[in-house]
Amino acid sequence: MGRREIFEADLTWTGERFERGLRLAIEDGRIAEVGGLRSAPTLRLESRALLPGFVNAHSHAFQRGLRGRSEIFARGPGSFWTWRERMYELAAETDAQRLRTESLRAFREMLASGITSVGEFHYLHRGPEGEELDRVVLHAAAEAGIRIVLLNAYYRTGGIGQPLSDVQQRFASSSAEAYWERLTRLEPALEPSTQSLGSVVHSIRAASLEELAAIHAESRRRGLVFHMHVEEQEREVEECRAAYGKTPMQLILERLQVDSRFTAVHCTHTEPDELRRFAEADGTVCLCPLTEASLADGIADVPLLMELGARLCLGTDSNARICMTEELRWLEYAQRLALRRRGVLSGPAGDLARGLLDMATLNGARSLGLEAGRIAPGALADFVAIDLDAAVLEGWSEETLLPALIFGTGNEAIAGACVGGKWRYRRG
Numbered sequence: 266m267g268r269r270e271i272f273e274a275d276l277t278w279t280g281e282r283f284e285r286g287l288r289l290a291i292e293d294g295r296i297a298e299v300g301g302l303r304s305a306p307t308l309r310l311e312s313r314a315l316l317p318g319f320v321n322a323h324s325h326a327f328q329r330g331l332r333g334r335s336e337i338f339a340r341g342p343g344s345f346w347t348w349r350e351r352m353y354e355l356a357a358e359t360d361a362q363r364l365r366t367e368s369l370r371a372f373r374e375m376l377a378s379g380i381t382s383v384g385e386f387h388y389l390h391r392g393p394e395g396e397e398l399d400r401v402v403l404h405a406a407a408e409a410g411i412r413i414v415l416l417n418a419y420y421r422t423g424g425i426g427q428p429l430s431d432v433q434q435r436f437a438s439s440s441a442e443a444y445w446e447r448l449t450r451l452e453p454a455l456e457p458s459t460q461s462l463g464s465v466v467h468s469i470r471a472a473s474l475e476e477l478a479a480i481h482a483e484s485r486r487r488g489l490v491f492h493m494h495v496e497e498q499e500r501e502v503e504e505c506r507a508a509y510g511k512t513p514m515q516l517i518l519e520r521l522q523v524d525s526r527f528t529a530v531h532c533t534h535t536e537p538d539e540l541r542r543f544a545e546a547d548g549t550v551c552l553c554p555l556t557e558a559s560l561a562d563g564i565a566d567v568p569l570l571m572e573l574g575a576r577l578c579l580g581t582d583s584n585a586r587i588c589m590t591e592e593l594r595w596l597e598y599a600q601r602l603a604l605r606r607r608g609v610l611s612g613p614a615g616d617l618a619r620g621l622l623d624m625a626t627l628n629g630a631r632s633l634g635l636e637a638g639r640i641a642p643g644a645l646a647d648f649v650a651i652d653l654d655a656a657v658l659e660g661w662s663e664e665t666l667l668p669a670l671i672f673g674t675g676n677e678a679i680a681g682a683c684v685g686g687k688w689r690y691r692r693g
Contacts, residue, residue: 267293270686271302274310275653276663278640281619283314283663291646294458294685298642312654313680314666316622317638318381318647319589320629322551323492323530323580326402327364327389329371330355332585348560353432360392361401368405374587376411376682376690379649383411384580384633386492386530388418388436388467390447399447400454407456410689412647414633416492417451418465419444419480425470425508436467441479458685463633468494469505469513474520481521488526490634492551493517495529498562502534514539523548528632530580532565533557540566544575549632554595556582567600571620578629588675593621618668650681652692 270291276283277299288306290298331351359367375383385402392398399417406413420436423429429437438444448462455461464484466472472480484491496502496513505513514535517523523546530551532540543550550570557564560583570577579592597604597617623638630638637645651670653661655678661669670678682690 271304271306272308273306274313274315276314278316291686296644314651315648317626318649319379319625320382321380322384322578322629322632326368326371329584330367357432364401365405371584372409372411378676379679381647381684384414386416391435412459414463416463416465418467420467420471463490465492490526492528496534497531533563544573549576551578551580553580553582568604576628577624578632589625618671646686648683652680
């Protein structure tokens with residue numbers, strides 16, 4: 266057993282409210298006890314509030330290198346494809362050193378924004394000379410100190426029934442067997458306390474329906490979480506209908522056994538009945554509001570998802586901007602009128618803020634198969650520290666602090682990020 270540490274902040278989030286006088290006993294990277302412990306704190310966090318660390322359920326770390334380079338804001342229906350061309354250019358020139366650099370930048374920026382866990386949806390498997398890149402991402406995460414679930418992507422076709430392009434060869438999995446062999450080879454490279462694996466089929470265009478079903482079934486057998494891009498763009502839906510006569514989500518619901526380990530990323534153009542069926546199957550929807558907005562793709566039917574009680578989580582996706590409070594605001598502000606009309610938004614601001622916080626913590630942790638997202642005995646000791654003296658929070662009370670944080674701040678109120686009981690980022 267490792268050293269027992271006692272943390273005490275001015276305020277600690279219990280899941281319902283901030284409370285004073287709580288001490289957290291940390292052992293072996295987990296929370297052992299919470300309460301008015303007799304032991305004196307080994308770390309007193311003055312003018313700080315503790316929340317569960319934010320969970321980023323969907324990231325492409327190498328795309329951090331597109332910041333300032335891509336024409337994300339191009340007008341017209343071709344904006345995504347213009348961005349996609351820039352992404353392919355970046356992928357083509359990214360070697361191991363470049364990937365390490367961009368991943369470190371992204372992961373360190375995540376920690377500085379209060380993100381303690383990331384689901385890295387990783388499909389850039391090979392460098393220009395064929396060098397293996399999966400371990401590079403793991404090493405960068407370890408160097409930064411962030412918790413990572415490497416969501417290793419299967420990518421065999423460049424479109425439905427189409428061969429991979431030259432640059433897409435960098436993403437390639439030759440077969441389902443080769444894919445599982447890759448994951449098996451990666452297991453010894455994992456840092457057990459902070460790193461794990463998840464299974465991915467990139468999208469409906471990246472695999473045959475038989476491959477999708479086989480990989481998902483094996484993922485369930487192994488007890489892994491499974492993630493997939495689903496209906497991000499209208500073009501994807503149209504091409505799927507042309508090839509199969511059905512939408513991607515219809516095929517998923519018909520051919521796969523969706524359960525709590527399945528996360529569908531985006532669902533931007535998913536029909537209401539299919540969203541309902543997916544939610545009833547206990548699937549999670551991961552939204553990436555800043556990326557979805559910047560690419561002019563739109564955002565999923567959030568009012569319906571909230572009305573259904575669907576589990577929603579958040580991702581930074583392209584990492585054009587890394588800020589979880591801003592992701593939460595975009596998710597809610599973009600559809601506030603629709604939410605109010607459906608009666609989803611009612612009650613005080615604190616109730617809404619609690620629901621949004623769950624998306625950025627509990628639901629993200631569930632999506633990644635992590636025992637995180639809450640401050641309770643047995644949970645991972647992953648925290649974000651909030652600076653109670655930050656100018657943007659001036660005038661807070663215990664009742665208004667959470668909504669003030671979510672609706673009024675960026676990253677300037679983030680004072681620290683703790684992963685497994687170790688402070689990986691501290692300011693001031």
